[in-house]
Amino acid sequence: MSSRRPVVTGLGILTAAGCGVSAMWDALRTGRSGLGPLTLFASPRYGRHQVGQVRVDVDQLARDVRGSRSDKLAWIAAREAILQSGLPAPATGALAERTGVLLGSTVAGMLGTEEVVGALLRENPQSAIRNPQLLGAEEAPGRLLRGQSPRLTPLRYHECASATDLCARRLGALGPTATFSTACSAGALAIATAAGLIENDELDVALAGGADSLSRLTLNGFGSLLLLDPDGCRPFDAARAGISLGEGAAMLVLEAEETAHARGARILARLSGWGASCDASHPTAPDPQGGGATAAMQQALERGGLPPSDIGFVLAHGTGTPDNDVMEARALRRVFDGAVPPFASVKRFFGHTLAASGAIQAVAAVQVLREQAAPANLGFENSDPKIGLRPEREFQSRQLQQVLSNSFGFGGNNVALVFARADALPGRSPGAPLYGKDGNYGRYVAAGVPWRSPRVPLAVMGAGLVSAGGDTMAGVRGALAAGGVTPSWLESAAPFALGRLRGYSCGDFGADEAIPAARRRRLGRLQQMALVAAKRSLPQGLPGSLSPERVCAAIGTGLGCLGETAAFVENMALNEERAPLAGRFANSVHNACASQLAIEFNLRGLNSTSAHREISFEVALWHCANELRQGRADLALAGAADELSPYTQAAGEHWGWWDEHAPAIRPFGRDLTGRRRPLPGEGAAVFALARGDQASAPPARFQSVHFGRFAARADGLPEAQKEAAWIRESLERDGVPLASVDLLLAGANGWPRWDDACREVASALSFLRGEEVSLGAYKQVCGEHYSASAFGFFVALGLVGGQIEPALCLAGNPSAAAARSPRTVLLYTLAPGGSHALCCVCA
Amino acid sequence: MQSLTDELKGKIIQALNLDKITPTDIKDDEPLFGAGLGLDSLDALDLVSMLERDYGILIQDMDAARQAFASYRTLEDFVQRNRV
Numbered sequence: 001m002s003s004r005r006p007v008v009t010g011l012g013i014l015t016a017a018g019c020g021v022s023a024m025w026d027a028l029r030t031g032r033s034g035l036g037p038l039t040l041f042a043s044p045r046y047g048r049h050q051v052g053q054v055r056v057d058v059d060q061l062a063r064d065v066r067g068s069r070s071d072k073l074a075w076i077a078a079r080e081a082i083l084q085s086g087l088p089a090p091a092t093g094a095l096a097e098r099t100g101v102l103l104g105s106t107v108a109g110m111l112g113t114e115e116v117v118g119a120l121l122r123e124n125p126q127s128a129i130r131n132p133q134l135l136g137a138e139e140a141p142g143r144l145l146r147g148q149s150p151r152l153t154p155l156r157y158h159e160c161a162s163a164t165d166l167c168a169r170r171l172g173a174l175g176p177t178a179t180f181s182t183a184c185s186a187g188a189l190a191i192a193t194a195a196g197l198i199e200n201d202e203l204d205v206a207l208a209g210g211a212d213s214l215s216r217l218t219l220n221g222f223g224s225l226l227l228l229d230p231d232g233c234r235p236f237d238a239a240r241a242g243i244s245l246g247e248g249a250a251m252l253v254l255e256a257e258e259t260a261h262a263r264g265a266r267i268l269a270r271l272s273g274w275g276a277s278c279d280a281s282h283p284t285a286p287d288p289q290g291g292g293a294t295a296a297m298q299q300a301l302e303r304g305g306l307p308p309s310d311i312g313f314v315l316a317h318g319t320g321t322p323d324n325d326v327m328e329a330r331a332l333r334r335v336f337d338g339a340v341p342p343f344a345s346v347k348r349f350f351g352h353t354l355a356a357s358g359a360i361q362a363v364a365a366v367q368v369l370r371e372q373a374a375p376a377n378l379g380f381e382n383s384d385p386k387i388g389l390r391p392e393r394e395f396q397s398r399q400l401q402q403v404l405s406n407s408f409g410f411g412g413n414n415v416a417l418v419f420a421r422a423d424a425l426p427g428r429s430p431g432a433p434l435y436g437k438d439g440n441y442g443r444y445v446a447a448g449v450p451w452r453s454p455r456v457p458l459a460v461m462g463a464g465l466v467s468a469g470g471d472t473m474a475g476v477r478g479a480l481a482a483g484g485v486t487p488s489w490l491e492s493a494a495p496f497a498l499g500r501l502r503g504y505s506c507g508d509f510g511a512d513e514a515i516p517a518a519r520r521r522r523l524g525r526l527q528q529m530a531l532v533a534a535k536r537s538l539p540q541g542l543p544g545s546l547s548p549e550r551v552c553a554a555i556g557t558g559l560g561c562l563g564e565t566a567a568f569v570e571n572m573a574l575n576e577e578r579a580p581l582a583g584r585f586a587n588s589v590h591n592a593c594a595s596q597l598a599i600e601f602n603l604r605g606l607n608s609t610s611a612h613r614e615i616s617f618e619v620a621l622w623h624c625a626n627e628l629r630q631g632r633a634d635l636a637l638a639g640a641a642d643e644l645s646p647y648t649q650a651a652g653e654h655w656g657w658w659d660e661h662a663p664a665i666r667p668f669g670r671d672l673t674g675r676r677r678p679l680p681g682e683g684a685a686v687f688a689l690a691r692g693d694q695a696s697a698p699p700a701r702f703q704s705v706h707f708g709r710f711a712a713r714a715d716g717l718p719e720a721q722k723e724a725a726w727i728r729e730s731l732e733r734d735g736v737p738l739a740s741v742d743l744l745l746a747g748a749n750g751w752p753r754w755d756d757a758c759r760e761v762a763s764a765l766s767f768l769r770g771e772e773v774s775l776g777a778y779k780q781v782c783g784e785h786y787s788a789s790a791f792g793f794f795v796a797l798g799l800v801g802g803q804i805e806p807a808l809c810l811a812g813n814p815s816a817a818a819a820r821s822p823r824t825v826l827l828y829t830l831a832p833g834g835s836h837a838l839c840c841v842c843a
Numbered sequence: 844m845q846s847l848t849d850e851l852k853g854k855i856i857q858a859l860n861l862d863k864i865t866p867t868d869i870k871d872d873e874p875l876f877g878a879g880l881g882l883d884s885l886d887a888l889d890l891v892s893m894l895e896r897d898y899g900i901l902i903q904d905m906d907a908a909r910q911a912f913a914s915y916r917t918l919e920d921f922v923q924r925n926r927v
Contacts, residue, residue, distance in 0.1 A: 224888060224891075224892060225888055226888065226891070226903065226904065226905055282884075283885065284885065285884065517862050517863050518881060520862075521859065521860035521861060521862060522860070522885065522886075575896070578895060578896065579892045579893070579895040579896035580892060581889065581892055582885060582888030582889050582891070582892060583885050583886075583888070583889045586885055
């Protein structure tokens with residue numbers, strides 16, 4: 001009996017149908033839709049639409065939580081799940097280190113951000129970002145932001161990672177913690193990722209789920225795509241005319257079976273299978289043939305060792321758009337070879353809750369298994385010949401062992417989950433190995449033996465870069481040798497009248513040559529940066545021998561396509577919701593970069609977008625490494641991209657993140673005032689990865705990637721000794737002795753507090769191994785941004801490859817001994833939000 | 844009529860970010876989508892947005908617009924008839 005099998009021990013949910021699992025179940029049992037009028041905010045254009053708005057007083061229920069509506073929804077659901085699981089909150093000691101939080105988020109704090117942007121633009125319409133599509137917005141300097149602190153507060157909770165960090169702080173989680181933003185499948189991807197971490201023995205307990213509030217952006221965005229049904233969605237019905245937007249949160253406590261047994265926790269259900277795929281077909285519409293959806297479902301069944309006939313019920317994605325429902329029906333017929341089990345979409349109960357929807361369906365699936373009864377597909381009346389399948393029309397008692405739940409997102413990001421009854425036995429083990437040539441993962445699962453991630457090194461086959469310091473290794477070396485890049489004055493900060501700020505801009509990064517005009521015209525700047533970097537990582541293109549299903553991609557982005565998002569939101573605010581910009585909405589999702597790469601190179605494996613502040617890149621790297629190690633992919637593209645924006649410049653300067661007086665970033669620089677701060681930057685980097693044991697003569701390898709949260713001191717900085725111990729343990733788990741480390745490459749950025757934190761960790765590490773560890777830095781070249789560690793990875797490759805001398809990275813660090821020519825470099829990332837990550841690059 | 848043609852073609856180019864295309868490249872009777880300019884469904888939605896912003900034409904159902912988007916000439920006729 002595999003003791004690492006993931007089991008569910010806690011559920012929490014908050015939707016338009018009510019607060020808590022019992023309210024949700026009551027709605028499903030009685031067939032009561034939660035759709036109703038929109039009262040959360042005024043919408044001139046869509047105000048009369050039926051929406052799935054949460055009606056309980058969220059502010060009151062969330063009590064002392066400071067954060068966005070999404071944050072509050074998330075915490076209310078998380079609190080219920082934690083309570084049911086019996087986990088101590090906050091956890092302490094060993095349990096804390098083995099507990100993580102994995103959430104999906106798409107809207108995040110957008111509702112608050114819209115209010116800030118709207119208020120600022122009403123006061124001064126001229127201040128909009130230069131955007132030719134805006135009505136009457138001339139380019140002229142405004143006078144915004146400065147001295148308006150209370151009104152800017154919502155911007156602090158704008159990011160996807162906000163809810164995750166909130167839940168992690170309150171749960172006391174110190175294990176792997178990350179946020180995914182693959183649009184409508186994000187919650188399901190977070191659950192699948194948590195299961196993978198548990199199975200790999202990287203986590204014992206995970207809080208996993210998703211949360212999203214309603215927002216003007218999503219309402220107008222789906223409206224601009226003509227995908228809203230004003231009267232409420234009718235999934236699978238002949239007259240269906242679109243989705244109803246909803247909001248909510250749902251959380252599961254997932255844990256290894258052995259942990260649940262040891263704690264004496266009650267097992268509610270099991271997560272028996274999960275699968276992820278990409279359509280690689282269109283930014284917003286599903287692949288009409290349903291190939292990606294089919295692949296995700298099949299993978300979930302395979303991973304669970306389940307024949308399709310074991311599935312007793314399907315919770316369909318069933319959004320109620322004309323395209324999705326036809327596509328999904330086609331995919332269901334393919335997976336089940338015509339014998340489609342009873343199925344229903346619950347979207348009319350809750351509305352389409354975007355990143356939360358996969359998690360809401362997961363909670364519903366567990367309840368369906370526990371109650372042995374399944375809901376009706378509310379809103380369905382007449383069959384559509386184009387669909388050819390009828391969903392269930394009545395709530396009914398059923399005998400169920402396994403329930404499948406589908407989530408499909410923009411960019412063709414598909415995830416399928418299979419839940420099983422608590423007393424279900426492991427899958428009936430198919431005879432042949434499941435994945436890869438050696439099939440090790442499949443054999444483990446089939447035999448019910450605990451799976452431990454093997455220490456297979458991963459090969460870096462190619463690296464592509466877009467940065468302020470150039471796009472080649474020679475360029476980066478030159479920039480490091482010059483002591484860093486001299487940042488340019490940022491033109492785009494002018495509308496905010498902030499005084500002048502320098503930044504590390506990529507300028508003209510060669511998009512004109514790299515991307516044909518016909519394709520470029522539809523892409524935002526960040527998508528172009530990511531695409532150019534990806535093309536540089538694969539100068540020969542993808543080898544033709546690869547099967548598209550066996551190539552995956554994961555891109556980290558802290559803030560996504562800010563330029564596109566800002567254009568959409570500003571246009572909406574200035575024009576009072578008239579003439580919404582559909583193309584901009586399609587590009588505004590965080591996964592717009594990863595899904596563009598999939599379309600460009602036809603990548604149909606896992607397509608992940610991680611959005612977790614400074615460690616977004618490392619999370620993406622982990623996802624790719626995991627797919628390669630488990631033998632589900634032969635090649636993976638891992639990377640990260642973030643762009644400069646007047647909003648991050650303005651907000652950052654307002655809160656003192658940036659230093660308007662600093663000429664450049666000088667890591668470890670002498671600063672007697674203690675007031676020095678970094679400067680903003682941007683960049684993209686993409687790496688082509690393969691399994692080290694299958695690649696011939698790779699330019700470099702990486703052995704290890706770990707992420708999580710650090711134990712913080714009272715002042716918010718990490719406890720250096722604990723950091724050093726975490727680094728040593730993480731490396732040892734991957735068979736890398738601490739003694740072999742030649743250089744610690746850290747995200748020092750000239751902020752004295754942060755540079756000192758890096759130094760303290762380096763000294764603690766030196767103490768631990770009895771020999772000094774050299775400490776290097778890289779942000780003097782790329783500037784401070786959420787994807788900077790991807791640039792750091794590029795530098796690390798140059799260091800172990802002998803193209804960059806270690807002395808060039810030592811910056812002003814006076815304590816660093818001149819390193820020998822490094823063979824092993826540790827890329828170490830700390831984030832002020834409490835995250836840390838580690839990546840070991842070897843020659 | 845000529846002035847509307849120049850204006851509308853200019854607005855199509857701007858709304859769809861068709862850098863390298865000039866108004867004369869948009870042939871009156873060639874299909875706008877698929878072949879011809881090679882536009883796709885997202886372009887259609889951006890055209891819907893442009894028609895609303897610049898001509899006050901509100902399109903809430905793509906089926907209604909499909910005929911209008913058949914070629915440049917049908918689009919111009921549609922604008923002529925429906926502009927406010």
